[in-house]
Amino acid sequence: MPVTPSAPARILIVRLSALGDLVFCTSLLDGLRRAFPDAHIAWLAQSGFAGVLRDDPRLDELITISKDTLKSPAALWRLRRELRARRFDWVIDAQGLAKSRVLAWLAGGTRRVGFRSKEPLAFLLHEQFDKGGDPADIASEYRYLAERLTGAPAAAPRLPVAAAAAARVAEAMAARRLASGFLALCPFTTRPQKHWPDEHWPALARRLVTTGLGPCVVFGGPADREHAQRLVAQMPAGSLNLAGQTALPDLAAWLSQARAVVGVDTGLTHIGIAVHTPTIALFGSTCPYTQGAESPLRVIYDGLPCAPCKRRPTCNGAFTCMRQLTPERVADAVTDLLGRVR
Numbered sequence: 001m002p003v004t005p006s007a008p009a010r011i012l013i014v015r016l017s018a019l020g021d022l023v024f025c026t027s028l029l030d031g032l033r034r035a036f037p038d039a040h041i042a043w044l045a046q047s048g049f050a051g052v053l054r055d056d057p058r059l060d061e062l063i064t065i066s067k068d069t070l071k072s073p074a075a076l077w078r079l080r081r082e083l084r085a086r087r088f089d090w091v092i093d094a095q096g097l098a099k100s101r102v103l104a105w106l107a108g109g110t111r112r113v114g115f116r117s118k119e120p121l122a123f124l125l126h127e128q129f130d131k132g133g134d135p136a137d138i139a140s141e142y143r144y145l146a147e148r149l150t151g152a153p154a155a156a157p158r159l160p161v162a163a164a165a166a167a168r169v170a171e172a173m174a175a176r177r178l179a180s181g182f183l184a185l186c187p188f189t190t191r192p193q194k195h196w197p198d199e200h201w202p203a204l205a206r207r208l209v210t211t212g213l214g215p216c217v218v219f220g221g222p223a224d225r226e227h228a229q230r231l232v233a234q235m236p237a238g239s240l241n242l243a244g245q246t247a248l249p250d251l252a253a254w255l256s257q258a259r260a261v262v263g264v265d266t267g268l269t270h271i272g273i274a275v276h277t278p279t280i281a282l283f284g285s286t287c288p289y290t291q292g293a294e295s296p297l298r299v300i301y302d303g304l305p306c307a308p309c310k311r312r313p314t315c316n317g318a319f320t321c322m323r324q325l326t327p328e329r330v331a332d333a334v335t336d337l338l339g340r341v342r
């Protein structure tokens with residue numbers, strides 16, 4: 001049953017990583033901001049991911065820590081002092097891990113809540129909430145948590161585009177002759193089974209180049225630069241490698257300018273949805289969301305009998321779930337979603 005909360009004056013969200021989860025967790029931020037417009041809302045996140053939230057007007061404060069902070073008792077003690085000085089009323093562990101529970105506990109708070117999970121140290125929280133919601137709905141667990149905490153309906157994840165970021169990206173697009181539009185490709189993620197085969201990306205770009213939707217631009221992190229270059233080298237002339245060249249605070253602005261985003265199960269794809277760019281998401285070994293609220297979204301997922309295997313593939317590296325999503329199918333999804341005829 002929804003509850004009518006007494007308004008907290010100061011709230012801390014603890015969600016350290018990763019990029020896509022930070023994006024999904026903006027549903028919680030949005031719900032809290034709507035329910036408590038005058039509250040001071042802070043977010044504790046790990047540097048390397050936090051930048052995506054830097055210019056979010058719903059946040060009053062972004063507190064960043066490094067991975068090393070978690071390994072150093074002295075650094076944790078300093079962090080405890082700094083967090084407790086902020087006198088948070090609510091501290092929300094939106095990660096559900098032992099480390100996030102420790103950080104929530106270090107922050108104090110008169111109401112310390114978090115996700116119920118198999119992780120230890122649940123006793124550090126005052127209350128736990130199930131990961132509820134409908135898995136078919138994007139970010140549903142964060143929306144559910146927001147609804148439990150505020151008693152009001154929560155929205156899908158959304159990333160606002162800051163004016164300064166939009167101006168930087170407009171200038172960068174003009175310099176790269178992208179001002180008349182482009183298609184964003186997001187091939188990079190963590191586990192091998194979440195990737196689309198390398199040869200499919202250039203094949204997709206060759207099909208899409210005939211649509212008039214603009215050149216294909218590959219996005220990724222600094223570690224993806226060389227891999228992206230290998231893919232772009234096989235794509236039609238005019239395709240571009242921007243992996244490692246887009247700052248985290250500018251990612252929302254970049255992807256908001258794309259005519260469409262095509263990506264695997266990765267943070268950049270989730271950003272495409274959060275800025276309401278038409279997005280085609282390729283899923284195989286992980287549980288797909290199929291509804292992106294008001295965002296134009298097409299999920300391509302075949303639901304093989306072995307799926308979702310998540311971290312335990314049983315196909316000896318065949319990764320059929322992703323391989324059988326052919327470039328033709330994906331190109332058709334792009335043109336269909338955008339109402340274009342190839």
Ligand code: SF4
Nearest residue numbers: 306307309314315321
């Ligand atoms: S086991 Fe099945 S779902 Fe998992 S990676 Fe292989 S083909 Fe995909």
